[in-house]
Amino acid sequence: GAGVSQSPSNKVTEKGKDVELRCDPISGHTALYWYRQSLGQGLEFLIYFQGNSAPDKSGLPSDRFSAERTGGSVSTLTIQRTQQEDSAVYLCASSYSMLYEQYFGPGTRLTVT
Amino acid sequence: AQSVTQPDIHITVSEGASLELRCNYSYGATPYLFWYVQSPGQGLQLLLKYFSGDTLVQGIKGFEAEFKRSQSSFNLRKPSVHWSDAAEYFCAVGTRAGNQFYFGTGTSLTVIP
DSSP: OOOOEEEOSEEEEOTTOOEEEEEEOOTTOOEEEEEEEOTTOOEEEEEEEETTBOSOOTTSSSTTEEEEEOTTSOEEEEESSOOGGGOEEEEEEEESSTTSOOEEOOOEEEEEO | OOEEEOOOSEEEEETTSOEEEOOEEEOSSOOEEEEEEEOTTSOEEEEEEEOSSOSEEEOGGGOEEEEEGGGTEEEEEESSOOGGGOEEEEEEEEOTTSSOEEEOOOEEEEEEO
């Protein structure tokens, strides 16, 4: 079946604008994760969903970041008032359940100018 | 605080030589441990994982890793490297609750003929 898809693949935005990043997980996967990968850095864990619920939002870098998941499927990561330091590749992963293998999407490369 | 350290930023090996990539973690309890590989232009792929039981785990592509509790390490090994193994390798720790994942900053592997 299809893997994890993310859109857009690339996004260039001006500082101060809001952006929405989308993740379509593998069908049937109840767990969904968002990560950020900056140049020369490892993956920074942002948030995970079990179903539509995100029990712990403490990994989000600031209150400009928010995420939601609807219908136990698609998730969106929203960044308000983007800053240059938000430039990174945002990766989404899904798994059958927590602690099962995570399948990663190709990522969205965000550039804030 | 939980953390993952990959002390080698970049490693170069000759094709056919053995390989060991180091990973040390800091976590208060027995963690779940993972190794992922990210090939150029590809998404992250799980190589192997340790949850419990035998401390030597076998993965895909001929890789193995050994969990050493006394050293807080989970080093990745391969007896004979192939040119196609050139990639970025990430070690990761997951909490037992499955609600947090911590990735190292990665080790870039170059394979020379």
